Amino acid sequence: MNNFAFLRAENAAEAVQAVDANVRAAFIAGGTNLIDIWKYNLRHPELLVDINRLPDCRTITETADGGLRLGALVTNADTAYHPLIESRYPLLSKAILAGASAQIRNMATDGGNLLQRTRCYYFYDANAPCNKRVPGSGCAAINGYNRIHAILGASEHCIAVFPSDMCVGLAALTAVVNVTGPNGERRISFADFHRLPGDQPDLDNNLQHGELITSIDLPPKGFEQNYSYLKLRDRQSYAFALVSVATGLELDGDVIKEARIALGGVAHKPWRVAEAEESLKGKTATPENFAEAAAVILRGAKGYEHNSFKIELAKRAIIRNGMMALEPESQRPGAKASR
Numbered sequence: 639m640n641n642f643a644f645l646r647a648e649n650a651a652e653a654v655q656a657v658d659a660n661v662r663a664a665f666i667a668g669g670t671n672l673i674d675i676w677k678y679n680l681r682h683p684e685l686l687v688d689i690n691r692l693p694d695c696r697t698i699t700e701t702a703d704g705g706l707r708l709g710a711l712v713t714n715a716d717t718a719y720h721p722l723i724e725s726r727y728p729l730l731s732k733a734i735l736a737g738a739s740a741q742i743r744n745m746a747t748d749g750g751n752l753l754q755r756t757r758c759y760y761f762y763d764a765n766a767p768c769n770k771r772v773p774g775s776g777c778a779a780i781n782g783y784n785r786i787h788a789i790l791g792a793s794e795h796c797i798a799v800f801p802s803d804m805c806v807g808l809a810a811l812t813a814v815v816n817v818t819g820p821n822g823e824r825r826i827s828f829a830d831f832h833r834l835p836g837d838q839p840d841l842d843n844n845l846q847h848g849e850l851i852t853s854i855d856l857p858p859k860g861f862e863q864n865y866s867y868l869k870l871r872d873r874q875s876y877a878f879a880l881v882s883v884a885t886g887l888e889l890d891g892d893v894i895k896e897a898r899i900a901l902g903g904v905a906h907k908p909w910r911v912a913e914a915e916e917s918l919k920g921k922t923a924t925p926e927n928f929a930e931a932a933a934v935i936l937r938g939a940k941g942y943e944h945n946s947f948k949i950e951l952a953k954r955a956i957i958r959n960g961m962m963a964l965e966p967e968s969q970r971p972g973a974k975a976s977r
Contacts, residue, residue, distance in 0.1 A: 640676070646688040650695075650818050650850060656687045658820045658848030665689050665850060667711055668745040670738075671754050678762050680771060695749075695852055698722065704858035707816075710749030710851045714804060715740070717748055727856055728966065729865040729886055733807030736869040739876050749851035752805060752815065752831065755842065756798035756906075757878050759783065769795045770839045777839075785944040786880065789952070790936070791905040796839030797942065800832060800907050801878045803869060809908035810884040810900040813856055819849030832907035839906070861886030861898065866962035868955055869902075879903035881952045883959040887923065894918045894927075899935065899960070904952055911935045928960035929953070 647653035657663040663685035666672055675681045689695070695711040698720050706727070708717060717723055718734040738746065760766040760778040767776035779787050779797050787797040805828075813828040832843050845851075864887040871877040882902035888895040897918040901909040914934035921927045932953045939949045 640682055642683055643685045644688065645685065646691060648691055650689075650692055650852060653687050653689050653692065654819055654848050654850055656685065657850075660685050661847065663687060667747040667750050668713070669750075670742050670746045671750065675755060679764055680762070689850065692852075701855060706856045708748050708854040708856065710853055711747050714738070714743040714746045714748065714751060717804075718743065726862055727807075727811065727860040728862055729860070729867055729884055730804070730807040730811060730856070732865075732867040733803045733882075733884055736867060736879075736882070737803035748804070748854055751802055752808075752851060752854075753843070753845075754800070754802050757801045758787065758798040761798060770798060770835075773838070773840050780942065783944055784942045786878065786903070787942060787945050788905050789939045789941055789945060789948045790901075790909055791834045791907070792940065793835045793837065793839070795837055796835035796906065798835070798839070799903055799905060800842070801903075802908075803867075803879065803882060803902060805832070806882055806884045806900050806902035806908045807867060808854065808856075809910055810886050810898040811856055811860065812898075813854050815851060816853045816855060817845065817849045817851050819846055821846075823852075825855075828908075829910065835906045842906075859888075861888065863966070864889055864963045865966055866959050868959040868962065870951060870955055881948055881955045883952075883955045885956075885959045885963045887960075887963045889923065889964075892922050894921055894923055897931070899931065899956060901935065901952060901956075904939075904948060909935070911937075923960065923964055925957050925961060928957040931960075932956040 645656050662683055664683040666686045667689055695709040697709045699707050701707050714734050718731045723731050760768050761770050766778040769777050777796055788799045808828050815826045815831050817824055833841055867884050869879050869882040871879055879902050884900045886898040897915045914931040918931050941949055
């Protein structure tokens with residue numbers, strides 16, 4: 639048994655103060671990933687700060703610029719099925735519903751989704767060397783079984799991937815993360831929230847100790863007319879992506895005015911390449927043009943013994959999903975997800 643203290647915070651300031659004062663304190667909301675890590679004996683919080691009573695974090699509201707604000711404590715399920723998300727940001731709804739199981743989506747929160755740890759086999763094996771878990775101990779995945787691991791943005795210290803589906807959708811939508819902490823409030827663009835491993839793979843994101851996610855802002859543009867989320871995995875349900883792609887298009891006829899393409903399952907963070915998106919502007923939406931964009935996105939991709947297939951798989955997924963976005967999933971017979 640692990641002894642720990644428990645505090646139920648009534649507001650964000652109380653929660654931040656409690657965690658900031660103890661390096662072994664942790665926020666808890668749904669706890670769907672934290673409890674797993676604790677059970678595997680990989681983390682040992684001395685203090686759990688329950689943030690479920692925080693006001694203003696359980697709602698989805700419109701912002702002054704015409705976008706939406708997702709409270710950090712709104713569950714993944716409530717977000718995916720919210721009428722404004724389904725109608726204005728269906729790409730995000732589809733991404734969320736591709737992840738985990740219904741039971742987990744009913745517990746997991748939007749803020750917590752951003753803070754998931756990797757699903758690397760070796761990270762969860764306390765007997766294996768892992769620079770993410772124990773900095774400087776080595777990376778067992780590089781020369782081990784690395785089928786699910788990164789082909790982009792990896793380093794000699796870590797080739798793990800970030801597991802979230804929701805975050806791939808948020809990356810494509812250029813969301814903004816609102817946080818509060820010991821030094822006050824700040825806004826972090828989604829592209830800058832998660833980190834590549836570099837020589838500090840133990841740091842998944844750019845939050846400082848004691849900082850708390852309070853909400854996530856979606857911009858007015860949701861690509862509700864032309865979008866698609868494609869998740870390729872070893873089995874149809876409850877499996878993490880080998881490769882996933884979120885695509886949003888703004889079209890004038892069959893000509894692309896704006897494109898967003900984000901990949902999951904391939905890197906330490908959701909992967910976007912602005913150059914590839916810019917290259918599609920003014921071009922027709924064809925497999926050939928999406929193939930050219932895929933070549934830019936996958937430039938520098940590196941496979942390992944068991945995951946080299948991901949490079950070609952990612953290319954084909956980008957092309958396929960680009961074409962799927964021409965006929966959004968919500969308009970296909972039988973595509974409506976059941977609650």
